Amino acid sequence: MQKEDTNVQHRTSLATKPWRRAVLLAACLVAAWLAVCDTRADADDVAEAVRLARAALAKRASETPSPEESSVAGRARNVLLAAALDHTAPTEEDVDWLIDQQADTGGWGFGQGHPHTDIHPDWTDMVNTQLAVAALRRAQEAGLDVPTKVFEQAMAWTLACQNADGGWGYTPPDTRPLRVRGASHGSATAAALALLADCPTPTNDAQRTERAESLASGMKWFEAHIVLDRVPQWVWGSDEPWCYYMFCLQRFTRATGRWAIADQTLGVEIGRRLLARQGADGSWDGREETAETGYALLALADAGKSVFVSRLALIDSDTDDVANWMAYLKAVTDRHYSWQSISIEAPLASLAEATIVYVLAGEKLEMPPSWAQGLRQFAERGGAVVIIAGSDKEEAVPALARELVALLGRWPMLADLDNHALFKAKFKLAADSRPELIVIGDGARPVGMVLPPAVAAQLAAGIDDETAAAFELMVNLAIAATGRDPPAGRESFGAAPAAPTRAIHVARIKHAGDWAIAPMALRRLSDTLAAALSIGVQEIAPVDLNGGELSQSVLWLAGTRHAQLTLLQQKNLKAYLEAGGTLFVDSAMGREAFLRDASGTLARMFGPDALAKLPQDHPLLTGQFAGGIGNDLRDAHYTQATPNPPKSVELSGIELDGRLAVIVGRCGVTPAIEGTAALGRWGLQRDDAHRLAINVLLYAISGDPGE
Numbered sequence: 001m002q003k004e005d006t007n008v009q010h011r012t013s014l015a016t017k018p019w020r021r022a023v024l025l026a027a028c029l030v031a032a033w034l035a036v037c038d039t040r041a042d043a044d045d046v047a048e049a050v051r052l053a054r055a056a057l058a059k060r061a062s063e064t065p066s067p068e069e070s071s072v073a074g075r076a077r078n079v080l081l082a083a084a085l086d087h088t089a090p091t092e093e094d095v096d097w098l099i100d101q102q103a104d105t106g107g108w109g110f111g112q113g114h115p116h117t118d119i120h121p122d123w124t125d126m127v128n129t130q131l132a133v134a135a136l137r138r139a140q141e142a143g144l145d146v147p148t149k150v151f152e153q154a155m156a157w158t159l160a161c162q163n164a165d166g167g168w169g170y171t172p173p174d175t176r177p178l179r180v181r182g183a184s185h186g187s188a189t190a191a192a193l194a195l196l197a198d199c200p201t202p203t204n205d206a207q208r209t210e211r212a213e214s215l216a217s218g219m220k221w222f223e224a225h226i227v228l229d230r231v232p233q234w235v236w237g238s239d240e241p242w243c244y245y246m247f248c249l250q251r252f253t254r255a256t257g258r259w260a261i262a263d264q265t266l267g268v269e270i271g272r273r274l275l276a277r278q279g280a281d282g283s284w285d286g287r288e289e290t291a292e293t294g295y296a297l298l299a300l301a302d303a304g305k306s307v308f309v310s311r312l313a314l315i316d317s318d319t320d321d322v323a324n325w326m327a328y329l330k331a332v333t334d335r336h337y338s339w340q341s342i343s344i345e346a347p348l349a350s351l352a353e354a355t356i357v358y359v360l361a362g363e364k365l366e367m368p369p370s371w372a373q374g375l376r377q378f379a380e381r382g383g384a385v386v387i388i389a390g391s392d393k394e395e396a397v398p399a400l401a402r403e404l405v406a407l408l409g410r411w412p413m414l415a416d417l418d419n420h421a422l423f424k425a426k427f428k429l430a431a432d433s434r435p436e437l438i439v440i441g442d443g444a445r446p447v448g449m450v451l452p453p454a455v456a457a458q459l460a461a462g463i464d465d466e467t468a469a470a471f472e473l474m475v476n477l478a479i480a481a482t483g484r485d486p487p488a489g490r491e492s493f494g495a496a497p498a499a500p501t502r503a504i505h506v507a508r509i510k511h512a513g514d515w516a517i518a519p520m521a522l523r524r525l526s527d528t529l530a531a532a533l534s535i536g537v538q539e540i541a542p543v544d545l546n547g548g549e550l551s552q553s554v555l556w557l558a559g560t561r562h563a564q565l566t567l568l569q570q571k572n573l574k575a576y577l578e579a580g581g582t583l584f585v586d587s588a589m590g591r592e593a594f595l596r597d598a599s600g601t602l603a604r605m606f607g608p609d610a611l612a613k614l615p616q617d618h619p620l621l622t623g624q625f626a627g628g629i630g631n632d633l634r635d636a637h638y639t640q641a642t643p644n645p646p647k648s649v650e651l652s653g654i655e656l657d658g659r660l661a662v663i664v665g666r667c668g669v670t671p672a673i674e675g676t677a678a679l680g681r682w683g684l685q686r687d688d689a690h691r692l693a694i695n696v697l698l699y700a701i702s703g704d705p706g707e
Helices: 019-036 041-061 072-086 092-100 115-119 126-141 148-161 186-198 205-225 242-256 268-277 289-303 321-333 369-380 396-408 453-461 468-482 521-532 567-578 592-606 670-674 686-702
Strands: 307-313 338-342 356-360 384-388 438-441 446-451 502-508 535-539 554-559 582-587 651-656 659-665
Touching: 041 268, 041 289, 072 092, 072 126, 072 289, 092 126, 126 148, 126 186, 126 242, 126 321, 148 186, 148 205, 186 205, 186 242, 242 268, 242 289, 242 338, 268 289, 307 321, 321 338, 321 453, 321 468, 356 468, 369 384, 369 396, 384 396, 384 453, 384 468, 396 438, 396 446, 446 468, 453 468, 502 521, 502 686, 521 535, 521 670, 521 686, 554 686, 567 582, 567 592, 567 651, 567 659, 582 592, 582 686, 592 659, 659 686, 670 686
Parallel strands: 307 338, 307 356, 356 384, 384 446, 502 535, 502 554, 554 582, 582 659
Antiparallel strands: 438 446, 651 659
């Protein structure tokens, strides 16, 4: 049986290609598909669990509060809940009260006015101390003044409480003959590790070393004892504080970037187990139902946040570089950013969640072929790869950059960086304050960046006047890699897209500018169509318009600058269009310079008045062509950066023989179709960009001008 020709010739009418009717039916499903393709059932489950739990807490709050709610732990927990769920910053009253309750030893007890404090005024314990530090750290991140001494004393108290086996118990060593629950167990050890990770990085080398050694021995305790279905080494009855354990473990793993401990994966697993144990009334049972429900809520709120940076060390390195970067990023943007540390032995799926992969390399980018392919897929799905050179030799950064270009395959090194978002997204960095760096990407986003080892060292040292430029650069990178709009949603890592059985052929037009911007856009468009119906888009080799037959259904002209064509290219393009072809022109970032270039070229080809704005009732905008199977584009959504966005999609076009042969979009769609961040882009959001592109393709192959 002869293989069916998948090339849709532009001279062929709709009636002579029966399968095109099936193509057109895809439009009926695209809108529904776009509405659900990024929906995560887990996120919906978490949202419903949080709603039920908040209702349960509100009901309990209407009853007589227990003494525990007025303790240090209760007040700190409420501060953290307000911050996590309502984005409400702690108050100066909260901060002053919590600081006043700190004991001379550096720990916290139940607090002034609590019955336990009346009996044991010098009492301190791990639960109250860890929660007080967590709340004060959140207050500091919100801009409130918390003296450094408070954290230093809390850290000293925690280090002094560590048991010889590397773990922690509920109470510190003291002179009394009976130490209450002093033996190491999971919730206290997780709390201590979370506390140590929460405290700002010590400025003293000896203190940094002591904290690092304490964290390492605590991790060894966990590697020997960790389980998730119960509190490890808990021997005091059935009232184990399991939700508190989940909260502390989640907080610690997020602060230190732990992807896994021993053979236990974390993050999503913690959230899954919490959801499984929630009661029908929305609460979690425990020795203190209100407290346990609060801890479960805090853990779920954190578990629902995706990882922002994955740190991959190809050389020996255990520093606070990424932890300090994330802490500073949260401080200056007031958004939550989490990270994870992964190893080359971890499954490739560990790359999936992050937006940035931060790789500490040697002199070469040495990794297994599977990981090289994984990083390429990661970049193609919208991620950014940051490489830290392992050598300060002059050639180290350029050599790694050449390796990264070869690995990624689709993006070049950027030559002109003076106006790049890396130097102005939030902080304006003067040329003399920038480290040596090489950026790989296009006009939409930075895809890769190679930096000298000094940048990682400055991040590890913490923020001060000497290291500020490195921190500000990395904040700019974070913003440039994500944009300021809601996340577009990347494909699941390693997921195979639906395989189309037929395809519409599309080719990009080469020009003097960045014609290959957002190189994965047409594949994403194909995946959307193929997921709705088994028909996709096949991007064939780009054309330079200097010669050869042009038999593609649609030519795609995109970029941000230099869209001029030579006289020969104009002649060949005009012949193609007059023979029945279709051209789509997209100013990918919505910039006027590209539109001026493209419009000038079209005016020279067809006359100054040929290009005209399409009325809002044009079939391409209403979807009323080929039987009304297009998408209605008269109610559109634009990026936050778009100035004075119109209500609907705005297009211009050129008609030839009663057919719309040239379609020009004023606001960018190509990066949006790719689904990746493009800082400062003026244009349609992702879903509407897909709908517009699908209308263009279906209109082009239908041969039907509509009603």
